[in-house]
Amino acid sequence: MKPHYLFSLCSLLLMSQANFAYSSLLFNITSTGGAPETISLTLCLNGKGPLSCQNYSVNNLNLSILSTIPNHTYATAGIKVNTPGYKLSGCTMINNGYCLFTVSNTSASSIAITNTNNTNAPWYPSLEAFEHYSSGRTHVFPQATFGGSMNGSNTVNTLGSQALAYPSGYNMSYLNSNLAYIYGGGYGDVTGSIGAYVAQVNPVTLQSIWYNQLINIANPLSPNYGEWDYPGSLGILEDGYLYVSYGYRLAKLDPATGRVISTLVLPTGEGLPENTSFNGFNATADGTIIMKSVYRQAGCIIQGPDALLNCPDPTDVPPSILVSVNPKTMQWIHQITLPNPVGARPTVTQYHGKDYVYLLEATTAIRYRLQDGIFIPDHTWNPGTITLTSQTLCTSFVVVNDWVVAQTNTLPATTALSVISINQGNAANQFSIQPFLGDPIPTEIATAFSPAISWAPMSVSGDPDTNLIYATDALPGEIAAISISDSGLHVVWKAAQRTTEFTALINPPSSRVVVGTDIPDGEIPGNNHNDYAVWRNALTGEEIARSPLLPAMTQGTMIQPYYSGNMFYEGQLGDLIKLVPVFTDH
Amino acid sequence: MIFGNKKCCQFLLLLLIGLNALMAYSAPNFLSNLPSSLKQGHPVIQLGGYWSGQGQTQHINIQDLIGDEFTVTNHNSSNGLVGLGYFIDGQEKSYFKMSYGIDAFYLAKTDVTGNVIQENVFTNLSYKYNLTHYPVYIIAKSTIKTKFPQYTLTIDTGIGPNFIKADGFQEHPLDGITIPDNIFSSHTSTTFSATAGFGIKINQVFGSAPLECGYRFFYLGQGNFNKASNQVLNTLKTGNNYANAIICSLII
Secondary structure (H helix, E strand, C coil): CCHHHHHHHHHHHHHHHCCCCECCCCEEEEEEEEEEEEEEEEEEEECCCCEEEEEEEEEEEEEEEEECCCCCCEEEEEEEECCCCEEEECCEECCCCCEEEEECCCCCEEEEEEECCCCCCCECCCCCCCCCCCCCCCCECCCCCCCCCCCCCEEEEEEECCCCCCCCEEEEEECCCCCEEEEECCCCCCCCCCCCEEEEECCCCCCEEEEEECCCCCCCCCCCCCCCCCCCEEEEECCCCEEEEECCEEEEECCCCCCEEEEEECCCCCCCHHHEEEEEEEECCCCCEEEEEEECCCCCCCCCCHHHHHCCCCCCCCCCEEEEEECCCCEEEEEEECCCCCCCCCEEEEECCEEEEEEECCCCEEEEEEECCEEEECCCCCCCCCCCCCCCCCCCCEEECCEEEEECCCCCECCCCCEEEEECCCCCCEEEECCCCCCCCCHHHHHHHCCCCECCCCCCEEECCCCEEEEEECCCCEEEEEEEECCEEEEEEEEECCCCCECEEECCHHHCEEEEEECCCCCCCCCCCEEEEEEEECCCCCEEEECCCEECECCCCECEECHHHCEEEEECCCCEEEEEEEECCC | CCCCCHHHHHHHHHHHHHHHHHHHHCCHHHHHHHHHHHCCCEEEEEEEEEEEECCCCEEECECCCCCEEECCCECEEEEEEEEEEEEEEEEECCCEEEEEEEEEEEEEEEEEEEEEEECCCEEEEEEEEEEEEEEEEEEEEEEEECCCCCEEEEEEEEEEEEEEEEEEEEEEECCCCEECCCCEECEEEEEEEEEEEEEEEEEEEECCEEEEEEEEEEEEEEEECEECCCCECCCCEEEEEEEEEEEEEEEC
16 A cells, blocks of 8 residues: 555544544623623523533623534523622523523523612713713712812822814713723814714823714715714713714714714604704613703704804704613614703603603703603693793703702803702792802903803702702802702802813712812903813812813813822813822922 | 453353352252351451442433533542451362352442533533442352362352442533533442452461462442432443452451
């Protein structure tokens, strides 16, 4: 026999006798949506035993599981989370602690992991997942701390991104201190803003890790050219996905890559899509997303928030619609047309076990109960007219325990603003105070805004732990702390600070710090080129830290709390600046 | 091993049983003298070592799964043994003498090792278990005289129950992530057992007490484990167990 034939024969014999069994995984897991930590799982081909089990680790919350053995369906496969503080959905829990599901090598099973210790449901349990921390929009960020000393003598160091990197940055959300995301581009009236984008930001270098330009309204060749570019918002739900509202859309993104997983085109009511924006979104504790429309006057081509001021008749718009969305399916559940236009963002809370959506019309407030995603008007809660003559509409409600609190004059007004508290249990139980009534206004500002004497394009912040509300008015240029109780509203302290942005509350309750911007003297609110970032003792009003002069912040946003006592500041032209307050021992 | 071939051992066992039976049948007066003979018996202490053949490849069915293939990588093991018997003299002829007795043995623990091929595809686990045997026999022993008065040949045959204790079942991951199922628990089985062997008896080794050493073959039967999970549809068996032993006996 020739040698090569012999070799082939020997090889064939060896191969036919070889044991092809080898060690390998029983399951193939792909996962998306960030997790706060590595999560340990056990997966079994038989979850009842449990038998044929292996240990796995994942860093994301949404699992797509396949088995690896061909030609067999496992009807009672099982999964268990070993890391404390998590629960599973998409499977059937049995007594031995395993959750059963059906899987094969061709038919994947989708299982979701959620945090059971989340006190801020449905938002991802990080320092900031929703623009105002909780659905009640308190602006209290319990995990955020002040990096300096409450005794003052603090210096604020800064680190800036590349210029123009993040045009009209609006808000940031985090999965943890390393995974930070920014939404911006929604101010079509700001140079360089061409539409919504989301980016993952390296919190150390401030460079973008990925950047997804979701829409381009400035490119004549774009199908979205000329659409009204008005700020939506970014949020992260418990499933670890990024959700962003922009225009008349809601998108779900993979935080690992920025890839758009799904986009829901929303109904626009009586308005044309190109004139419709859903200004942000909120959500109930069970994760149902709530969105409300605002409109640009038909025929007006002014971009951004300017359209609400400078279109020929900004009030000539259809009534807003309210939409509920299932984020798992990315389908809307229910839509209703509101009785009147509503400018401010919806506030959501649970009161006595029921989910409510609070909305502010021009002169009154309304609320809807939400049940299984269906809006049910609650006519039993009717506060009547809550504004004074010549005041303009309120910004969003803030929930402070049993009260919902708002301030008037989102648009410049000729009557001093009011801070209004209404009891959730009885709308007739309400209080109102004008904390800045009669306070002087600098000449140049009075002239610029005449005849208006008040302008507060932001909501109050409310602290349920200290029962203090923080109100600001950009024309007198003041901030006030107001106590709220069953006996009414009372000013605790006032200080000079001129801002057009929301304030944030950080640090533990006994040493709470209120953070906001301050327009330099001589500059006109709304057209200012610069800002300072200011930290105050929230209980006393004492200023404890001030940043160097910074480029103007994106108007109507908020300095974003971050980890380790630091904060992020969104320059409207695109600078993202990290603010690092430190105690300086002189 | 010479007696590693099971068919060969079975043939030898049958041959020795037949031979001893023939010898016993040729002396019919033994039974009538039995009561007085009982008082004149001889205790026997036995010590030795054995080499076992045990374990078998088999498939274990699991509810809703394809199941696991249990292979055997090592089914030969060895250990010591101890025996205790009591014999009474039977009929005596010119060239041979018969004796009958009860002989109980303790075959110390040996083990079986192998691999588990999960779903007949992935070898993710190894396994191991222990077997201990406690056979008890009714023995017929033939002592054959030789031309050397100090030395005699012996042939032993016996049947009886064997109490097989199967325990210590454990699995270990081969890949670092597979979790052992440990689906079997200890079980003691009672099986049919037989033994046969031959040896040389040396008279007056310890004073007047003789010493006998020789080869013994054991057929130990099959044991099995208990299932530790109701999702397991059949239990693990040990396969037919055999042992080849070298035993020395001190006849008191």
